[in-house]
Amino acid sequence: MRESWRWFGPNDPVSLDDIRQAGATDIVSALHHIPTGEVWPVDAIRRHKASIETADSGRSQLKWSVVESIPVHEDIKLSRPGHRGYVDNWIASMENLAECGIKVICYNFMPVIDWTRTDLSYRLPSGAYALRFDQRKFAAFDLFILERKDAECDYSEQEITEAKATFSAMTEKEKQQLTENIIAGLPGRMTDSYRLDDFRSALDNYRGIDRDTLRRNLFAFLSRVLPIAEKLGVKLAIHPDDPPRDMLGLPRIICTAEDLEFLFGELPSPANGMTLCVGTYGSRPDNDLPEMARRFSPRIHFAHLRGVSRDADEQRSFYEACHLDSDIDMVQVVWNLLAEEQRRGDSAPKIFIRPDHGHQMMDDIGKTVNPGYSAIGRLKGLAEIRGVIRALSINHLS
Structure with a gap:
């Protein structure tokens, strides 16, 4: 090889x-x-x-x-x-x-989106840092930060409850960091964390695309x-x-x-x-x-x-x-x-x-x-x- x-x-x-x-x-x-x-x-x-x-x-x-x-x-x-x-x-x-x-x-x-992670510096027991994807954090972002239209249809009642608890426990700084981490996988001009409206618009383009x-x-x-x-x-x-x-x-x-x-x-x-x-x-x-x-x-x-x-x-x-x-x-x-x-x-x-x-x-x-x-x-x-x-x-x- x-x-x-x-x-x-x-x-x-x-x-x-x-x-x-x-x-x-x-x-x-x-x-x-x-x-x-x-x-x-x-x-x-x-x-x-x-x-x-x-x-x-x-x-x-x-x-x-x-x-x-x-x-x-x-x-x-x-x-x-x-x-x-x-x-x-x-x-x-x-x-x-x-x-x-x-x-x-x-x-x-x-x-x-090219790739998605919720944590770009996840601390391991060794002291090193790794990339991580946390489903509960991701659901919290989708439902309560991005507030994607009809997002709740993609989650069970239990998942929504867990995501809400995860969101409520986060500080404003943690919410901002989560947003930046997820949008790090976006191409081109949407890499700035505050462009959530651009993100929503890009997702809306795929409505009806199965x-x-x-x-x-x-x-x-x-x-x-x-x-x-x-x-x-x-x-x-x-x-x-x-x-x-x-x-x-x-x-x-x-x-x-x-x-x-x-x-x-x-x-x-x-x-x-x-x-x-x-x-x-x-x-x-x-x-x-x-x-x-x-x-x-x-x-x-x-x-x-x-x-x-x-x-x-x-x-x-x-x-x-x-x-x-x-x-x-x-x-x-x-x-x-x-x-x-x-x-x-x-x-x-x-x-x-x-x-x-x-x-x-x-x-x-x-x-x-x-x-x-x-x-x-x-x-x-x-x-x-x-x-x-x-x-x-x-x-x-x-």
Whole structure:
């Protein structure tokens, strides 16, 4: 497998030299400064690629191998009039990336919000900090801070009572922090915590859009993209919805093994692949991650190797656990990925993996970091995964 590391560009607190020291060889990155829906120009791709791959004499070489992500415009997800122009732009960006030799593209089809956590600095018994999703806090936000129209229809009476108690116990500062944490997953101009009206408007756009409709819109998008990806030799790797279930009145369509089976059954193109985000899928107890790694192994081009621990009394709540100490049998997941690489043969491209959502720990505590993307926690995770790969490769696959 190819050890990769997500890098957010020149302003990332984790430098390319830091990544070299971690031992990763491949970079996962994107042109974050280009607004969603616009074409990524070849010149901009080449400049970003050169900033990654040009190293001083004697430095370890890095390679930009995976894009995460080319954002999919909301008009495509909603199939609004004129959305085909945004599809054309997405295809043009893909073509320009392929021209520059970058042929693995992670993307998602999550409406409005890319990911959701209620706590960005959840204190662990070790003293380190993790990302956390707390269902009761989330319901309190939805019902009593956002005050989403008809939100109460999505909750039981008991859940509403618990959410109200949670809300009532919060200070104004805690309510503000919760709002900022949840809206941290919003794209573009809605990242300011006070823009709740923008958030409500974005959610209102999806009234009347159910799972079947959103899935049809995904399939329509891919029906145009996949034939071109095949010709270019590009592998698309869809990321699951995070958390993988309907929320905020929004439908979610990439949540379970059954969702993937339906996607690949309807669109069997060899370019149609997946990102195995172990932690995201693992936040649902009905997803068997080792089995998914085996069942969908030919479709896996990229993997986020992280795990979560779900609350015993509320399985929808979880925190980002250590990479090898979670509810997921990570060793078996890695075993199945290695077995797939062996099946593909030496001449086939390797599966790109990266550590994800590491703990903020040791000297990183107190530093400004991208939530979940501090250096030391991911270094620890990568070292653990590397040890598993090495042990399995020597003892079982040699």
